Amino acid sequence: MKYKTDYRIFPLGDSAITVDFGNIIDEAINLNVMAWFHHLTNDPVEGVIEIVPAYSSLTVHYDMLAVAKNIPKGQQAYTWMRESIEKRLQQYPAAYQIEGSLIKIPVCYDTFFAPDLGTLAESKGMSSEEVVQLHVSRSYRVYMLGFLPGFAYLGQVDDKLATPRKSQPVEVAAGSIGIAGQQTGIYPMVSPGGWHIIGRTPVHLFDSDKADPALLKPGDSVQFVSITLHEFENY
Template sequence: MTNQHKIFPLGDAAITFDMGNVISEAHNQKALAMQQWLLAHPFEGLKDCLVAYSSITVLYNPVVIKKYYNPTTTIFAWVAERLQQAFEQAQETGNAGREVIRIPVCYEDPYGPDLAALAEQKQLSGQQVVNLHTSPIYNVYMIGFLPGFSYMGVVDEQISAPRKQQPTPVLAGSVGIAGSQTGIYPLNSPGGWQIIGRTPLKMFDPFVPEPVKLQAGDRVQFFAITKQEFESY
């Protein structure tokens, strides 16, 4: 991991440590390690640590920091020093030892409305697309866009596909592809990803203690189920 990064404010109560606008497993693992280090060594006023593909954003209360630490620098500079310390001291442990979360997906009509077009575009059969999508173990890089929306990667380059030019209505549980990413829509929403299937699992439930099914750092593998199996879940 190189020392090439940027630290910049997001308003007066948040700061981002950015290692580059890339999809990088190494950068993501470093961001996750920094998150764990900060949570293990919290400072007064720390509110939250949010991991993205290759960055971490820290939310903080500047009034509390001023009260407890009375820094001689700006609050931003003081928190930036904590982030730099986390970057230098956090050790990546990787996620290879994590249990793989298996997600059932029905790729049949009407659950995969874009599968046939994607297969034709890639000169593959529908079954080949399914096989290529279910073969890898994906890393969950981040949660965003919607509560519980999991950004995973990377898909086989044979089935990578751009977003649609215009968003369309997407149903909760829909599994899509956008570029080298794959993800699951947790709620009904407009969306521009290529929808190739749907899972019967509820990815976001605000009425349970753990409302979000997947977290950044998880490992996921999809497996195909039939339409009949989907409807019996």
């Protein structure tokens, strides 16, 4: 896989720096994001608080006061941090593939749980069954987590399923499976949301009592498996 090394680096306010590898949803770029996320996590720059990987970018949040303590007086924490991050990026030039897990997620696509399945199918000139068939026909990469605790952004759905998000968010039940653009995702908890809801999983995506609370991690793959209403109720 081609290893993309061009990036733009810019401040996100006075306490964070973003490294952007291109404003696109692309598996190769996301692999690099995850590789650098691991490099920078395992070999941290002093003063870094945490690192947030996204589709095609990596954001380093840092404590400017902690950084200022360790650098020559008069030097800016921002300049020092930016240089340190760029040094790390050059230090780890080789591609480094993170092995994610493949996680099967049962989904009930019954209309009871799928308020938007019918209208989505109709707008695409398909039957609901065809939409479901396309949705389960491939596995999806977890590009990133965000929005809500444990909310995974999965991509990419078949072109025939891609639909812009709703103009107004509505209340969405926990476990709901949605589609927005070429993304698909699962709402871990009840929330307002603008994605088209086509099913629901009985699986808990986020459990705050667990040491490892999120079922899905960036870099994992997800395979949806269709289950009946009866199977959902007895899950």
